[in-house]
Amino acid sequence: xxxxxxxxxxxxxxxxxxxxxxxxxxxxxxxxxxxxxxxxxxxxxxxxxxxxxxxxxxxxxxxxxxxxxxxxxxxxxxxxxxxxxxxxxxxxxxxxxxxxxxxxxxxxxxxxxxxxx
Amino acid sequence: xxxxxxxxxxxxxxxxxxxxxxxxxxxxxxxxxxxxxxxxxxxxxxxxxxxxxxxxxxxxxxxxxxxxxxxxxxxxxxxxxxxxxxxxxxxxxxxxxxxxxxxxxxxxxx
Numbered sequence: 329x330x331x332x333x334x335x336x337x338x339x340x341x342x343x344x345x346x347x348x349x350x351x352x353x354x355x356x357x358x359x360x361x362x363x364x365x366x367x368x369x370x371x372x373x374x375x376x377x378x379x380x381x382x383x384x385x386x387x388x389x390x391x392x393x394x395x396x397x398x399x400x401x402x403x404x405x406x407x408x409x410x411x412x413x414x415x416x417x418x419x420x421x422x423x424x425x426x427x428x429x430x431x432x433x434x435x436x437x438x439x440x441x442x443x444x445x
Numbered sequence: 446x447x448x449x450x451x452x453x454x455x456x457x458x459x460x461x462x463x464x465x466x467x468x469x470x471x472x473x474x475x476x477x478x479x480x481x482x483x484x485x486x487x488x489x490x491x492x493x494x495x496x497x498x499x500x501x502x503x504x505x506x507x508x509x510x511x512x513x514x515x516x517x518x519x520x521x522x523x524x525x526x527x528x529x530x531x532x533x534x535x536x537x538x539x540x541x542x543x544x545x546x547x548x549x550x551x552x553x554x555x
């Protein structure tokens with residue numbers, strides 16, 4: 329059974345940093361890309377970032393480019409999202425998802441990030 | 446890039462059919478057969494319901510079907526059931542983004 333468990337969310341001040349983690353199990357982690365998708369309170373889904381299975385290719389939405397960095401540790405079946413220079417508009421639940429490059433077939437429950445002073 | 450356009454809400458009685466539209470452009474929905482649909486119950490993780498326009502993952506009831514014509518994709522739920530009440534999001538590959546989501550549609554079972 330595929331399981332994705334995010335952690336690392338919390339309350340952070342504008343301009344601050346946070347590192348999210350997503351622990352995966354139930355599939356061969358290293359051969360699949362992974363994505364991060366966020367959902368602001370009461371709003372829709374927004375794709376944030378993706379990383380290839382090897383970690384050699386990364387992709388970002390324009391809204392986070394230059395501020396967020398995605399990485400992965402295939403020895404620990406974990407993908408990370410380092411978020412710097414956080415803004416109020418980054419407040420959202422952040423989901424990680426198993427990425428098939430054309431669709432996202434499994435999603436985690438998400439971790440809430442609140443950017444506020 | 447702007448989100449794909451979906452109706453804010455649709456509703457139907459148990460047993461009826463409802464169709465959710467998802468309108469994009471020739472740079473996303475119209476250009477690629479990579480449309481997927483996700484169901485999200487309140488407070489839960491999204492669940493993949495349709496991929497590649499019309500394919501159903503294992504375990505998804507055949508009451509759910511997808512199609513596309515031009516720049517508009519559609520999700521049809523036939524034989525509506527109470528557990529189908531949820532938010533639904535379409536998603537398409539786009540020229541500049543691997544995943545461009547729709548605005549979301551709330552399905553209400555009357």
